[in-house]
Amino acid sequence: MFELELERIFYSTWVYIAHDSEIPDAGDFKTTFVGRVPVVLTRDADNQVNLLINRCTHRGSTVCAEERGNRQQFVCP
DSSP states (O other): OHHHHIIIIITTSOOOOOOGGGSOSTTEEEEEEETTEEEEEEEOTTSOEEEEESSOTTTOOOSOOSSEEEOSOOOOO
16 A cells, blocks of 8 residues: 555655745755655755755765755765
């Protein structure tokens, strides 16, 4: 049942993960999950909100272990 919910709810439509006020300033970030996928929600210097998968593409390591904070960049550990 859980797999079916993931497929039909989390992976098939937009999912609310944060309010705009949770990352108000440039460099602010918040980590969370969309289903089983770890993500980092960020605000850049142009005030745009961005979302990235919280995994290094070549090692699979977690890129950001902190729950929230402020950073200018994320690097593979």
